[in-house]
Amino acid sequence: MVKPSNGASLTTPWAGEATKAAAAGFTDNQGVSFKASTEPGPGLVAVKRMYRSLPQDYIFTRSTTELVSAAKLFGYRDQGTTFYVSKVKADCLQPVERFRKGTRHRLAAGAADRSALLAAGWKYENVAFYAAPAGTTSAPPPTTPAPPPPTPAKPPVTSPVSNGAFSFAVVPDTQNEVLVSGDPRLTNRNQWLVKQKNLAFVAQTGDLVNWDTPDHRQMAAAKRSMDVLEDAGVPYTVSVGNHDTMATGVGGSARDPKNTYRLQRDTTTLNSYFKASDFGSVAGAYESGKVDNVFTTHTAGGLKWMVLSLEFCPRPGVVAWAKKVVAAHPDHNVLISTHSYQNGGGGIDGSNQGYGDTSGQQLFDQLVSQYPNIKMVFSGHVGLAQRARVDTGRNGNKIYSFLTTMHDPVTNPVRMFDVDPANGTVKTRIYAPLTGTTWGTYSQTLTGVQFVR
Template sequence: MTTWTATPQTSTPLTYAQWTSVGSPWPESVPWVPGSYVYKWDTNDQIGLIDPAGAYHWLSFDEWNAMGRPWPNVHRDQGFAKLTRTPDIARMTSLGSGQGYRIDYGTWASENWPTPISVTRFPGDAFYRNRGSDTIWYSGPTMNRPVTLDEWIAAGSPNPEVRTSRIPGEGDGILTIAVYPDTQQEVRRTSRFLDRTNWLVANRDALDLRFVNHTGDVVNWDTEDHAQYEVASAAMAPLDQAGIPYSMSIGNHDSMATGEGGSARDSKLTREYQRTTTTFNSYFTADRFGAVRGAYEPGKVDNVYSTFTAEGHEWLILNLELWPRLGVVDWANQVVASHPHHNVIVSTHSFLESDGRIWNDCAPTRCSYGDASPQYLFDNLFSQHSNIKVVLSGHAGWALTRTAQTSSGTKAFYLTTIHSNSTNPLRLLTIDVNADTIHTEVFGVNDGYDFGDRNTLGGFDFVE
């Protein structure tokens, strides 16, 4: 621990080598390490501590008392909950409105196994059945599936609402995919991020919405309390509860590379830190995304692919890290080649420049503080497969559409990078498989502002 006069104490965890290099001094026992974060959830009385090394610990009363009884940072209206009739645990982002998402054991363990509250129902959940069917479904933060008779009785035998279809619009050949741009300006003191998601859920049937993708820079930078990730997580939670699958690409602001204020956290380690995405992966998981079928690295969502079926066609959404490692590019080629009957949409944070050209101001295999350049991706992945139809990106520019005619067919490139301080831009891709067209528009959800990129492209020859 290092102390400066008239400033708060700070601490740095030491490796064994660092400790021995300074003479192996015997550590002093203290009630707590300066720089630790003390907190509690709204769902239990446990007071937790996260030390500067990232270790979690639940405090006993004696430990808390020895620390001087510091007042914890209370995560209001948030916590962990489970239905009394199932073992699944939900991370609740809003207890009052019932918004949350199911977590796996690893995520629960990473939070040091906080005790969940048990409830019979969540606010806003639903029991329903499809018209013509006697099967009762439950939709809530922990699941969207048919329930057993015992589970239905345990919930109080609620009268299920009757729904006409689980997939409105199926059979007309038209579906919609929504694309979030950089949301880094929407994670501090604003509801714009959440408003966009709520609008999509409310308009799901009208849009025939099948999938949501985020092109990266979900947050601006990470902090000790992960405040911006809390906002982003809560903003995506309505998709979890509605059962709408989604995926997110990782931008430079979503990794350890970007420090507080938006500059490099450590300019000497930026390349290494760009691949350090621990916080992102603790908030956004494959299980939460809902349709992930494979990943480059187990337990991480930096590079994943998701699949779904719509309008008699198979679809594959491939999310790649920023300026991906060459091994990732090889893996992506294998994924696309092994799914020849899927129409592939690729999402990666950086591809088009603001003037519409493929960004190529870097070495092909050592681009900026990453690896494969956008041009390398085009030459060695996007142009090589006839079933890759769309590439989505953000990072630079505004909102524009470009196409390319390659030997493997028509490709559409959509750039959506709007760092708005006033509204919440959203791109919609309306796909017509019968006409082989994609119509797109970009607008502000809260104010309806038209960002000018409205067009319809054809000739996609969607595979079946």
């Protein structure tokens, strides 16, 4: 139901509320948008309704993070659970998308609704949830819920790509993409990624945000954007950068120079917004309940893969844990994602940046070079980007390292990898989906890559 006088809209499953809304000016009754359940059930998630009187606006969300931030930052009031839907795609369901125009929000179910809102100047936000189309005769059937993050002792969750060539993505520092409200770059990149065929996983190499503020605005924006991947069922990880911790203050400088080392390990805000279950495919963590150091497992191209995500200049205990994880998975091709590893010139960095622990060189000596199944290392933090650096491990294996930082002020670069295990090739390129920009200098094809089979 839409209020013609101000463009406000209301979606409700209750006929009594619809009658009251009509009396209050919501006279444009647009009919049934989608079918949902008014009762909880297996595979269904609750959608809460938030309301703010000025301007008259309703927000529908299944995100606890957004629920808290909308109330705290913008004065929305939680009106409770409205209905239950699916958070994952299914053939019998359609996406219900959320749009925004100024300070008002609206749901769109179906291509016609979407086209009408876009034509009227509404901006796309995200897929809010999945529900049965209006023409169906029943509420959406229960779907299998996303599994909770398994412990190392449990069988690993695998990504859906299993055979043939596949791709994965490495997202560089995105800290400048969350500074201004409404910046589309981080969301746009993730929307583009979920449309790529045979995309197995995504690794973000740190500095997801620039600095934390009392209202956690940047982290909330980053979480909303990364939810695009989660909603589409694309596994991802975020490696902790120095800007994602309390070590970095307003403007990107040191928050408290005398306590930088201690503050570097304070990731309270990051862990209040992100959980291992958000990432998908998490098979273990260094610290229970924290995403600072985790590993995910996947099956793609007929091979087993592991993405080992390590904190900025990791603590000795983290390195020891990582060694045990890699040694326990000799049949996995291991990819390490960490914020600081190479220097701006492409060499392995011998510094711990003055406020970390293990330097890139120490990480190479103690971990990267020691195991034949470690295949690639991804990092950011400094410089712009480099073509692949190739090192030889103690077992004679080749290790390919990629520095991608960019800090582009206009668009949204992502480094894509196309892997063909059968032919032993890896193609990589840096591309920005917002503007269609390609950095040809960093495009290359690696041949003769030896994978663990």
